[in-house]
Amino acid sequence: MVATTGTGEQGTGSEPVSLSSSQRMLILKALSDPRRMEIIERLSSCNDCGACSDMRECLPISAATLSHHLHELETAGLITIEREGKFAHLSLRRDVWQSFLADLGRL
Amino acid sequence: MVATTGTGEQGTGSEPVSLSSSQRMLILKALSDPRRMEIIERLSSCNDCGACSDMRECLPISAATLSHHLHELETAGLITIEREGKFAHLSLRRDVWQSFLADLGRL
DNA sequence: CCATCAATTAGGCGGTTGTCGAAACGTCGA
DNA sequence: TCGACGTTTCGACAACCGCCTAATTGATGG
Numbered sequence: 001m002v003a004t005t006g007t008g009e010q011g012t013g014s015e016p017v018s019l020s021s022s023q024r025m026l027i028l029k030a031l032s033d034p035r036r037m038e039i040i041e042r043l044s045s046c047n048d049c050g051a052c053s054d055m056r057e058c059l060p061i062s063a064a065t066l067s068h069h070l071h072e073l074e075t076a077g078l079i080t081i082e083r084e085g086k087f088a089h090l091s092l093r094r095d096v097w098q099s100f101l102a103d104l105g106r107l
Numbered sequence: 108m109v110a111t112t113g114t115g116e117q118g119t120g121s122e123p124v125s126l127s128s129s130q131r132m133l134i135l136k137a138l139s140d141p142r143r144m145e146i147i148e149r150l151s152s153c154n155d156c157g158a159c160s161d162m163r164e165c166l167p168i169s170a171a172t173l174s175h176h177l178h179e180l181e182t183a184g185l186i187t188i189e190r191e192g193k194f195a196h197l198s199l200r201r202d203v204w205q206s207f208l209a210d211l212g213r214l
Numbered sequence: 215c216c217a218t219c220a221a222t223t224a225g226g227c228g229g230t231t232g233t234c235g236a237a238a239c240g241t242c243g244a
Numbered sequence: 245t246c247g248a249c250g251t252t253t254c255g256a257c258a259a260c261c262g263c264c265t266a267a268t269t270g271a272t273g274g
Contacts, residue, residue, distance in 0.1 A: 025141055032139035033232080034132055044214040053250065065233055067252055086241050086250045101212050107151040107204075140262075159221065172263055174222055193220045193271050 017099045023077060027100050030076035035059055036069050040078060043092040051087050124206045130184060134207050137183035142166060143176050147185060150199040159195045 019027070031037050039055060056066055070090065073079045077096045082089045126134070138144050146162060163173055177197065180186045184203050189196045 025144065028135065028144065029139045032136045035232085037132065037135065041214060051250090061232090062234055063251065064235080064253080068232075071252090083240095083251085088251065097214075101208060104211075105208055107148060142262085168262090169264060170221065171223080171265080175262080178222085190221085195221065 016102070017095050019077075019096070019099050019103055024100065024103055026076040027078060027096075030072050030078060033069070035061060035065075036073055039069060039073060039090075040092065043079060043090055044097075051089060053087075055090070123209065124202050126184075126203070126206050126210055131207065131210055133183040134185060134203075137179050137185060140176070142168060142172075143180055146176060146180060146197075147199065150186060150197055151204075159197070162197070 031040065038059065042055070042058065055070075056063060059066065061069075070079065070081060070088075074081050078093055078100075080091050080093055082091070138147065145166065149162070149165065159170075159173065159177070162177075163170060166173060168176075177186065177188060177195075181188050185200055187198050187200055189198070
C-alpha cells in the first residue's frame with residue numbers, strides 16, 4: 001500500500017516515511033470528501049478510540065458507505081484497520097500524515 | 108471569497124489568514140485533481156511567471172479545461188488571477204497556502 | 215474596420231464517485 | 245447449533261466532474 005519506514009512496523013509511528021507523488025495524490029483525493037476528512041479529524045483527536053460503530057454514531061451514513069470510506073482511507077495509507085473478531089479498530093497513521101504535510105510544505 | 112488578512116491586501120502575502128472549515132474543504136477538493144495540483148506546484152516554484160498560455164504549454168489540456176481548473180483554484184482562494192488586457196496573470200496566494208497547511212498540521 | 219489572438223462560457227458526453235438496500239461473511243454468546 | 249451483531253461485498257442509481265468542441269467576449273494591431 002504505502003511505504004513503511006523500512007526499519008520495522010510501529011503502528012502509529014511518527015518518523016518520516018517517503019511518499020510517492022501518486023500516493024500523495026491518493027491522500028489528497030481521500031481527504032477531498034467531507035465525511036472522510038471528518039473521520040481523520042476524529043481519529044486524530046482521540047488516539048485509539050476508533051471502532052467502526054463509534055464512527056457510525058457520529059456520521060449520518062450507512063454501514064456500507066462508512067466501510068467504503070474507510071477502505072479508501074486505508075488504501076491511501078492514512079489509516080490502519082486492525083480486525084479483531086467482530087470489530088475493526090481504526091488508527092491514524094501519524095507518520096504518513098506528517099510526511100504528507102511535510103511534502104506539501106516543501107512546495 | 109476567502110478571508111483576507113484584514114490589515115490590508117498584499118497579493119501573495121505570507122501572514123496568516125484564517126480559513127473556515129468550508130474553505131478548507133474547498134481547497135482540499137481543488138487539490139484533489141492532478142492537473143490542479145500541478146498548476147499549484149508550478150506557480151509555487153516560479154514566483155510570478157504565470158500566464159494562462161504558459162500553463163497550456165505544459166499541461167495537455169484544452170484552453171477551456173484549463174480555464175475551468177483555474178476558476179476552481181481561484182474560488183478555493185488558492186490563486187489570484189489578474190486580468191490585464193488579453194492576458195491573465197496567475198499567482199499563488201502563499202498566505203492562504205500557509206494557513207491551509209497550518210490548519211492541517213493542527214489536527 | 216476587420217482579422218487575430220487570449221481567455222471564458224455554453225452545452226454535452228462519458229467516466230467516476232457517494233450513496234443506499236440487500237445479501238453475505240465471520241464472530242460471539244446463549 | 246443457532247441467532248444476533250459488526251463489518252464487508254454486491255449491484256444499482258443519481259449526482260458530480262473532467263474533458264472536449266464550438267461559440268462568445270474583449271483586447272490588439274494592421
